[in-house]
Amino acid sequence: MSPTGKLKLIDRVSAINWNRLEDEKDLEVWDRLVGNFWLPEKVPVSNDIQSWNTLSEPEKLMTTRVFTGLTLLDTIQGTVGAVSLIPDALTPHEEAVYTNIAFMESVHAKSYSSIFSTLLSTPEIDDAFSWSENSPHLQKKAEIVLEYYRGDEPLKRKVASTMLESFLFYSGFYAPMYWSSRAKLTNTADLIRLIIRDEAVHGYYIGYKYQKGLEQLTQPEQDELKAYTFELLFELYENEAEYTESLYGELGLVDDVKAFLRYNANKALMNLGYEALFPKEDTDVNPAILAALSPNADENHDFFSGSGSSYVIGKAVETEDDDWDF
Amino acid sequence: MGSLVYFSSVSENTHRFVKRLGLEELEMAVRRIPLRPADGFLQVDEPYVLVVPTYGGGNEGGAVPRQVRKFLNDERNRSFIRGVIAAGNTNFGAAYCIAGDIIAAKCGVPYLYAFELLGTAQDVTRVRNGLARFWQQQPQNPPRQVPLSA
Numbered sequence: 001m002s003p004t005g006k007l008k009l010i011d012r013v014s015a016i017n018w019n020r021l022e023d024e025k026d027l028e029v030w031d032r033l034v035g036n037f038w039l040p041e042k043v044p045v046s047n048d049i050q051s052w053n054t055l056s057e058p059e060k061l062m063t064t065r066v067f068t069g070l071t072l073l074d075t076i077q078g079t080v081g082a083v084s085l086i087p088d089a090l091t092p093h094e095e096a097v098y099t100n101i102a103f104m105e106s107v108h109a110k111s112y113s114s115i116f117s118t119l120l121s122t123p124e125i126d127d128a129f130s131w132s133e134n135s136p137h138l139q140k141k142a143e144i145v146l147e148y149y150r151g152d153e154p155l156k157r158k159v160a161s162t163m164l165e166s167f168l169f170y171s172g173f174y175a176p177m178y179w180s181s182r183a184k185l186t187n188t189a190d191l192i193r194l195i196i197r198d199e200a201v202h203g204y205y206i207g208y209k210y211q212k213g214l215e216q217l218t219q220p221e222q223d224e225l226k227a228y229t230f231e232l233l234f235e236l237y238e239n240e241a242e243y244t245e246s247l248y249g250e251l252g253l254v255d256d257v258k259a260f261l262r263y264n265a266n267k268a269l270m271n272l273g274y275e276a277l278f279p280k281e282d283t284d285v286n287p288a289i290l291a292a293l294s295p296n297a298d299e300n301h302d303f304f305s306g307s308g309s310s311y312v313i314g315k316a317v318e319t320e321d322d323d324w325d326f
Numbered sequence: 327m328g329s330l331v332y333f334s335s336v337s338e339n340t341h342r343f344v345k346r347l348g349l350e351e352l353e354m355a356v357r358r359i360p361l362r363p364a365d366g367f368l369q370v371d372e373p374y375v376l377v378v379p380t381y382g383g384g385n386e387g388g389a390v391p392r393q394v395r396k397f398l399n400d401e402r403n404r405s406f407i408r409g410v411i412a413a414g415n416t417n418f419g420a421a422y423c424i425a426g427d428i429i430a431a432k433c434g435v436p437y438l439y440a441f442e443l444l445g446t447a448q449d450v451t452r453v454r455n456g457l458a459r460f461w462q463q464q465p466q467n468p469p470r471q472v473p474l475s476a
Contacts, residue, residue, distance in 0.1 A: 025336055032382065193419055200382055200417030208337050267415070270339075270443035280448050294416040296423060301440035303409075304456025321387055325399040326432065 009087060016092040023212070026093035029205045033100050036197060040111035043191040045118045051184045052119045058250050063175055063185075064120065065247055068132040070172040071112040073164060074195075076142055078105030080149050081161050085206065088154035094209060101202050108195045115188055137243035141168060144236060158210035159229050159272060163236055166203035166268035167261070169196075171244050174257045174289065181288040189292065196293070207271030214273070229272060233265060256286050328408060328461040329355035331370060332377035333394045336361065340379045340413055343445040347454045354457065359397050368397060373408045373464065375438065375457060380414035380425035390425045398433065408464060409438040411453065416442060 021027055055063065082102035089095040116125045132138055145168070148160035173196055180189035214222055244257045263283040266276035276283075290297045330349055334340035341358070349356050359368050380389050398404050410433070412426025423440040430437035439456065441449040 023336070028335070028381075035388075196417045197382075197419065200415045204337070204382070204415075211337075266446070267443060273342075273444075275444065276446045280446065290416065294419050294422040296420055296427075297416045301412075301423065301426065301437055302452065303436055303438045304452050304460070321390065321395060323392070323395055323399070324432065326401075326404065 010089075010095070014092060016096060018093065021093060022091045023093065025205070025208060026091055026097055029201060030093070030097050030100065032201055033097070033104065033198070036194075036201065037104075038194050039107065040114045040191060043111075043187055043194070045115055045187050045191060048185045048187045049119065051186070054184065062247055062251060063179070064116075064124065064128045065131055065135075066172045066175040067112045067115060068128040069135070069138050069243075069247075070169060071109050072132050072138060072142055073169060073172075074105045074109035074112070076145060076149075077161070077164055078102050078109055080146060081105070081164060082202075084149040084157060085161060085209075088157065090209070090212065097205060101205075104198050104202075108198070111191055111195070115191070135243075135246065137239055137246055140239050141236070141243065144232075144239070155210055155213045155225055156228065158206050158213065159225070159232060162203050162207045162210060162271050163232065163268050165199045165206060166271050167233070167265050168236065168240065169199055170261055170264040171240050171247070171257060174248075174253075174260050177289045177292040178253065178256075180292040181286075193293075203268065203271045207268075207273065211273040226274065229269070229274065230277070233269065233277070237261065237265060256289070259283060260285050260289060327352070327354055328373040328375065328464060329357065329370070330377060330457070331357050331359060331368070331374040331397075333359040333391050333397075334379065335391065339444050340377060343413065343441070343450070344377060346445070346450045347457070349454070349457070352454075352458055354461070359393050361393065363393075363396075367400075368403070369400070370403050370406050373406050375409045375411060375460070376407055376429065377411045378413070378425045378429065380412055380418070380421070380423050382415055382418045382421065389421060390428050394425075394429075398429070404433060407433050407435050409436045409460065411439045411441075412437070413441055413443065413445070 018027065052060070079102075082098045082105060085098045086095050089098065116128070120128070145160050145164050148156050151157065173192060176185060176189040176192040179185040214225060217225070240261055241258060244261065245254055248254050248257050259282065262278040263285050266278050266283055269275070269277055330344065330347075332340055332344050334342075334344070344356060355372070357368060357370060357374070360366050376394075378391065378394050381391055398407070407429075410426050410429045412423040412429075414421075414423035414425070416422050418424075426437045426440055429435075438460070439449075439453055441453070445453075
């Protein structure tokens with residue numbers, strides 16, 4: 001923010017020419033985002049009403065709070081986060097990609113409301129939103145990220161944004177994957193999977209642009225940003241651990257959620273070009289959760305470790321690409 | 327000893343993974359598929375394992391990078407492939423690392439390993455050791471007979 005309190009805008013705009021690219025990644029990601037476009041209306045969440053009614057009160061409360069927390073993060077990313085990256089963009093096409101990201105974050109935020117309106121009464125929804133205003137850990141998470149968005153350091157803004165896209169959402173995403181692994185709220189989980197897919201592209205792209213920016217700096221400046229990134233990760237992780245305790249403690253899921261958090265923290269670091277921090281034994285996600293996230297992840301694609309003599313030759317996969325010659 | 331062929335976009339994620347493998351120490355040749363058509367065409371003449379990123383999305387179209395499809399469309403290049411390793415992100419659900427499934431099925435070679443993003447230290451060790459063993463076990467064979475059309 002500038003001293004007047006207005007969001008800084010770029011000074012001069014030239015007509016965007018998509019036929020002259022400075023960074024081909026911009027077009028590739030734009031195409032990917034457009035190809036992945038979706039709206040919550042296409043997911044039949046109302047089919048989950050019966051399943052919802054089988055949950056206990058503490059389970060319902062946890063789930064409702066998780067979704068309110070996610071709504072807050074998506075609102076931040078849609079109205080502040082992605083927009084704050086626009087003035088720092090290196091190319092006009094990068095600016096356009098951020099407008100796409102900002103819009104999709106607003107779609108995500110709205111999709112939680114469609115889950116709420118299907119499963120909850122109006123007073124219950126109001127209660128959940130007032131909880132989100134008063135949860136210290138949720139508010140702290142929002143405050144940490146917002147502080148960087150308001151600051152005047154473009155690369156730190158990208159670090160904070162990648163952390164949000166690739167790490168901070170996952171204390172919440174755990175819950176629908178948990179329900180899906182138990183064959184509950186499966187339509188809601190389908191919707192959340194679409195959000196998870198989008199966040200992967202967002203985190204990848206913003207992290208990539210961070211690395212492009214980093215290349216322009218001197219070694220000491222790069223070292224400083226790396227140290228800053230890890231410090232921020234630790235600060236956020238500590239808060240996430242407490243937030244997790246407050247959401248999942250009563251249900252006995254805290255350790256399981258934390259492994260999922262560390263797994264995703266590693267991925268956030270990798271999106272920023274850094275090596276994973278948490279060792280394997282700390283990031284072993286419950287296989288049921290991993291399978292709910294990706295049915296392909298639990299297949300044995302490790303021929304090398306030699307646990308068996310067989311390997312996967314690959315399922316027949318229909319591709320839409322018509323430029324294969326064989 | 328066989329070789330390794332890889333593709334990496336300007337993000338350099340797969341490039342960094344391959345560099346960390348330190349295959350030169352194992353005297354394994356490493357070749358990169360050019361980023362753009364203007365950068366030339368890679369022609370290989372010895373057996374290789376292919377390492378590819380999966381381009382992420384819900385639909386499988388475009389999961390295998392275009393430059394890799396072009397590389398494999400060349401019959402001679404295709405005749406030397408012995409296995410595939412794919413990178414990806416579990417966030418893409420069923421499409422996680424699906425480039426490996428597609429190439430393994432199309433070329434009839436084993437899908438050796440899948441890893442996420444830059445790969446972890448454990449992924450690097452497993453793939454490095456695995457490749458060394460894999461090539462020791464391969465017969466010193468002539469180019470595989472690949473049907474002209476599938």
